[in-house]
Amino acid sequence: MAAPRDITRLLVANRGEIACRIIRTARAMGLPTVAVFSDADADAPHVAQADVAVRIGAAAPSASYLRAEAIVDAARRTGADAVHPGYGFLAENADFAQACADAGLLFVGPSPQVIRDMGSKLGAKRIMAGVGVPVLADADVSGLDGEALAAAAAGVGYPLLVKPSGGGGGKGMAVVGRPEELAAAVAGARRLAREAFGDDALLLERYVTAGRHVEIQILGDHHGTVTHLGERDCSLQRRHQKLLEEAPSPAVDPALRARMGAAAVAAGAAIGYVGAGTVEFLLADDGSFHALEVNTRLQVEHPVTEMVTGTDLVRLQLEIAMGVPIPEAATAPAPQGHAIEVRLYAEDPVAGFLPQTGTLTRLEVPARPGLRVDAGVAAGSEVSLHYDPMIAKVIAHGATRAEATRRLAAALRAAEIDGVRTNRDFLVRVLESPAFAAGAIGIHHLERDDAQALRADLLDGAARRAAAAAAALAGQAARRAAATVQRTLPSGWRNNPAVDQEARFADRDDELVVAYRFGRGGLEHLLVDGEPLAADVRLAGADPGAVVLELDGVRTRLGVRPGPEGAVHVSGPTGACTLRELERLPDPAAQAAPGSLLAPMPGNVVRVDVAVGDAVRAGQALLALEAMKMEHEIVAPADGRVAELPVAVGMQVDAGMLLAAIEEPG
Template identity: 50%
Template sequence: MTSINVLMVANRGEIARRIFRTCREMGIATAAVYSDADADALHVAEADIAVRLPGATPAETYLRSDLLVDAALRVNADAVHPGYGFVSENATFARACIENGLTFVGPSPDAIEAMGSKIAAKTTMARAGVPTLPWVEVTDADDDLLHQAAEDVGYPLLVKASSGGGGRGMRTVLDEPALTEAVLAAKREASAAFGDGTVFLERLVVDPRHIEVQVLADAHGTVVPLFERDCSIQRRYQKIIEECPSPAVDDVLREQMGRAAVAAAQAVNYVGAGTVEFVMDREGHYYFLEMNTRLQVEHPVTELVTGIDLVRQQLLVAQGEPLAGEVIQAKITGHAVEARLYAENPMQQFLPQTGTLKTFDLDTVPGVRVDTGVESGSSISQYYDPMLAKVIAWAPSRSEAVRKLSAVLAQSRIHGLTTNRDLLVGILRHPEFAAGRTDTGFLTRYSPVELSRPLAGPEVEQWHAVAAALARVSQKRAEATVQRTMPLGWRNNPSQMQQVSLEAGQRHYQVQYALGDGAVHARVNNEDLGELALAAVSPHRVVLDIDGRRTAVTVASFVDNESCSVHVDSWLGYTAFTEVPRFPLAGPPQAAGSLTAPMPGSVTRVHVTAGEEVAMGQPLVVMEAMKMEHTVTSPYPGVVRDVMVERGTAVRDGDVLVVIDPSE
């Protein structure tokens, strides 16, 4: 039996903290690693000891097996837990740990290699009798062979990276003209994210359910399926809502898929926690997708319905202990749903967001768990995945768990960065989701833009604008250096209303108000709202009487570089405003036709040169941020006047990339 006294987590953020939590319960000392970008991260502060990895990018830090092993040896760790992502499915890293006397908390390097390559895994699964889809490797195929391979597989198809996951290195191809560019783009993205550009073509099951089975295996030959998770709600092939059990799986299908998952694990002599993923068509036929030889992001939903701590089981198995009776005899109790909260903008094709998270406050209730690596004031870097937190709700029934999760998300206070919070709430409250009719095409049938419409509609935004204006004038009075005793909103000409200009996205609000004794007369965009009872007003809280209902509104204001953002939360929803300065400062003019970077990142390709004619929709520049590619296209036909960047240029949000003179 192996004893683990000190565990190093070769990862960061939320998953590192999650593993540390179980370690503390088991009396195991913890060690963290961190990049320069993560020096102030929560996982570093919570570890018993931490080791710096010089650099900021994943390639310089969390993907460096040599630095990670050296860090573990420096802190006298007995074992290393890889978490998920980065080197969690890197057989070379697992082997290096073992060769240096460290226990690798995961399967053997041979099992990782067998399943780490999706191509090798499909071959192994077919031999084990697990259903698979037609596929062909095309990494080095010339154009003729590539198109022949696509014909053999059949359209529609997927181009997929053999290594890695999370939707990176994956492209949908509906017909022949899109094939070549899709393969090249997938190879580039896979090489950047995983250091391996191997890709293959696979038959596409249109809008399947994505069902995965959690397995646990010990070193004594016991393999147990811990039921299924439904992960069908996805964007960019990455899951955003997961649940256990699946509303589409009955007891018979559950047993069949469990047996297939066990067969998959046994085929590679698997030990530890792993997940066998399937796609399932409308007729209930399922096909092997891949096996993740690590802990999954969505493992909490399994923990909540079974009562089993999967990290604890990983550590026990790594120490040579057999699976306990509670694992072998596990049952499903209730229902759990998880939502992944990302710093991204669903209204702009899920562009990642970077910057400072001003406020991060999730007011949870019993039965709700939050796994996160951030807090108010945390910096969200361009180098890593933009997930802020996983919010998981458990209840005796699916409907109650869904309601509980949507309520917690809707009532959360998240300021400073655009997130997918409204999208998540929109999905959870959608009738089709409530009915359990979900598949991977959900966000194709139902527009993410429509689902992400702010929870506060236009009428509610009016009330929020009034509250924001009153809070801002209250704050300015509190910060005044002269005449601080003057009544709030006082004017020497009472016939004139005061005004504050606000913007919420593309919507403008001109708020005019006159304060009286316990009341405010308000007008928004020249629409008279009448006299409203005003129970309280301060820089952070305004209580208004709206149609006979006393409504408390919380307000948070942040000033950055002469710009003030005002965030308003109430039971009616959330609105983010920008205060328009009364006397704006003049800035340098931007050339007409300038196309700017939609987010911070680096330029990977420039497709045009000065003087070139371009068509509407033509790719101009490709950027990489948070391990994903983003293509900037021309919004209209025209002629390229200037190209301001080249390959390798690091750009900030709003930097000019290309200037185009539009055609007549």
């Protein structure tokens, strides 16, 4: 490991919000920064925020952010003498840390040997078990197939979890409940691990069906000090990917915090840890816990720890790298208040949380007391299929957990996020659910039947109909504002009105028809799908950007923002939706034939399981797409025969492209 020394210029070997986060602290410390970027990120915010930036390759991570030699060369060319890896990509790659050391660069993190030891989840668990930290049963299955793989799985026991040994972020993980599911899960995990981390080593771990995910933030310095900054609760997960994190944990009291903190510090001391790291635990209801792994980097959820401890973890990382001892204020401080973070993803909760791509046309989260937004994109940014679909992290701090929850939910409801579908309204529902208020969220909460309601759109039928009415009335206001004559008269106005004006909108697969008519006194008539919005409907105001409706005496302001290709974004107190204004005379040729399966997103075909002419059952996997570091199966919608299959493994497809056609019998 390179000896600590002052940093004069810092290269940030990452992208997105974590690159922006590191640059922000470096600038506050007076350190010049260097950004690296792929072709897809040439106009990204982190590139603009750094002092200088260097292109390192094409869009795919393997051609850019995973190219250690290109990053080291960028440091050499720009005069950087230190590298901060952020998280993901090469952050836990021991060979990259060694390459930095060999080039005379100060790597902001632990030594290559510690990264190597902890990068193997199996190795890390062996070390922790050696100092008395409890761990779960596991097996290394790197390179194993057939009977050897089956025997290793039997030794661990079912159900079990397939995990990439050298990765994180939930990528590549798969739960296996039965032996016949094992081979396919291992093959898929290897593919994703190789693509995301450049390493397809795998382990099997006993799968625990209940519990909470609690992690301890540790710090170590060059003077032999190892300490901790308390815990974070990361139990709300989907597909092993964290969605919400909070500090402190509602399930941890001071005594348990001391026990878990001591175990984490023991693990850090056993390996001579230097820098900021995290020991992850599975916490049972009875207070027992098992260590899962050690992350030798900053975590995505580090802001909640910063907000309850008053620390800047990036600053501490940089100071530790320069040889500064850990300050006394950062040695096991008691949490002050409560902080909650949610991850805003470009994904569609109603469509099985499929990742979304496209241009983010608007991203506005209100600036409010106790609120922090860490974003790596801005209005105009492209959400690409090549990278993680996270748009931003929104974090709220309050004197109590309830206050932090209210602040965060209110800020999310008021946020304006246009251009791609997101999980924003889903997160609001989680925050406002009784289970979350009670602190009763476990790692499998979103898999239980009683949590299914959280997957639905936030807007109910009445709110959707009001949104369609607002979109129609804002549209007519925009047309009148653009008129060259008689712009003060509402569109369609007649001395003797007899015919309604009509606007049609699509909300996913539903069609909403808005009929309205203006007279001398203003709005006389407003129906959605032939029904009034309320017994007493009044239009209190309308302009191209907002409509104020008064329904049975209650006024509500609905923001309306037009988007490309007929999209209309409507947001109000109960949530938001994106409608699409329909053409009056749609092209019949644009309709997909029955049985057609279209690509739900751009991606790469990584698996094809059937051939033309095969008989298939409803729900049977036909093929798989990989996008945004996740694999998505395309299944048969009904029993039938494969009539068309115009794709092959390795092909890249665009959203809406025909993947297969199923011909039903009869």
